[in-house]
Amino acid sequence: MTDNVKNLERKNAGxxxxxxxxxxxxxxxxxxxxxxCMDARIDPAAAFGIDLGDAHVIRNAGGNAKDSLRSILISQHLLGTREIILVKHTGCGMLTFQNSDALAAVAKSQGVGVLAGTYDFQPFSDLEQGVKDDVTWLKSHSAIVQDTAVSGWVYEVETGKTRRVV
Amino acid sequence: MTDNVKNLERKNAGxxxxxxxxxxxxxxxxxxxxxxCMDARIDPAAAFGIDLGDAHVIRNAGGNAKDSLRSILISQHLLGTREIILVKHTGCGMLTFQNSDALAAVAKSQGVGVLAGTYDFQPFSDLEQGVKDDVTWLKSHSAIVQDTAVSGWVYEVETGKTRRVV
Known part of the structure; x- marks a missing residue:
């Protein structure tokens, strides 16, 4: 049993x-x-004020809209949600590498060819533009419910503050 | 400004x-x-005892391993994580529909053809088997670091309890 598993069992009992x-x-x-984002420095329930039972929370590397599509469609079409709040954050790891860097890191550790050379890790280079691009993508996707309210935000890991971008 | 946005701004200030x-x-x-899972009834930080800064948290419909691959690879190969704790849960929406139901729901709302008929929402029919299958998939994936500790769990939304499956 790992330390992280012991921690889970002990704290879950509480x-x-x-x-x-x-x-x-x-x-x-x-x-x-x-x-x-999946970033370890974000606690969405606490930082964004989400009470238990109130909202779906989707997390992945970068707070990436495209990567969330399957989950968003299930949330909307089977479970009735009608608003999307997308939050990227300062200091995001996705701002620190190029796709080729990630491919090289995997190849170095696991061997060349375990991923296709076209595999896209979807890094991005500008935080606020990344928020805007994802909101635009969501608003224009034909499978997403037309009148969905979509807003885009930046969370500051340095201050805990969330500010609206779009 | 929606009520959910007002709630975020007010609670984030606190x-x-x-x-x-x-x-x-x-x-x-x-x-x-x-x-x-993205399920609204799960607060991973509180239920699984994750302190801020300690772990990446990936969430999607079903707590789906395949859908998490991009994020897992970034977490492992660029940010050094070496253990995966996968948690599905009782009462999961993914246990309640077939892929054809989800395709029909999207088509009814948004029109036929907005998604390919082969689009896979990845529902599953057995909770504990679903956990085992995802753990097996992760352990056998050639791009995931070989000595990664992988455990599979069920969270009970009725009791708050997390129990290990594999």
Whole structure:
């Protein structure tokens, strides 16, 4: 058993002892979803004020809209959400490398050819433009519900502040 | 401004006022990543005991390993994580529909043809088998670091309890 597994078991026991939200419904009560980064410095529930049961939270490298499509469509078409709040953040790892760097790192560790040379890690070079581009992509996607409210934000890992971009 | 945006701005102001974690490093301090579902009833930080800065958290519909690959590879090969904790949960929406149901729902709302008929929403029919299958897939993927510790869990939305499957 790893230290991280021990930590999970110990802290989960504490969570269970005071848990009283066992009757929440499956569909998000506030009918919105949040897309944000997997970054370890982001706690979406605390930083964005999401109460348990209120919103879907999708997280991946970069808070990437395209990578979230399957989840967004399920959230919208099967579970009724009608608003998307997309949050990227300062100091994002995705701003620090090129696609070729990531391909080289995988090849060095695992061998050449385990990923196609065309594999796209989807790094980006400008934070605010990245937010705008993802919001534009979501608003124009034909499978996303037309009247969905979509907003784009930046979370500052240095201050905890979330500011709206678009 | 939507009610959900107002809620974010109001609660984030409170978060900022007591924020004191502005100097955390980019790579996860505890070198692990968690893959879990976007479900609104899961608060990974609280339920799984993840302190800010300690772990990457990837979330999507179903806590789906395949859909997380890009993020996992970045987490491992660029940011040094060496352990994966995958958590699916009771009452998951992904257990409640077939792929054809999801395709039909999108077509009904947005029109036939906005998604290819082969689009795979990746529902699954058995919770514990789904956990096992994803762990097996991760352990056998040639681009994932060989000695990665991978464990599979079920979170019970009714009790808050997380129990290990594999």
């Amino acid at each position: 969570y269970v002892s005071s848990f009283d939200k066992g009757s929440l419904a499956l569909p998000p009560a506030k009918k919105y979803l949040v897309v944000t | 978060y900022v006022s007591s924020f004191d974690k502005g100097s955390l490093a980019l790579p996860p301090a505890k070198k692990y990543l968690v893959v879990t």
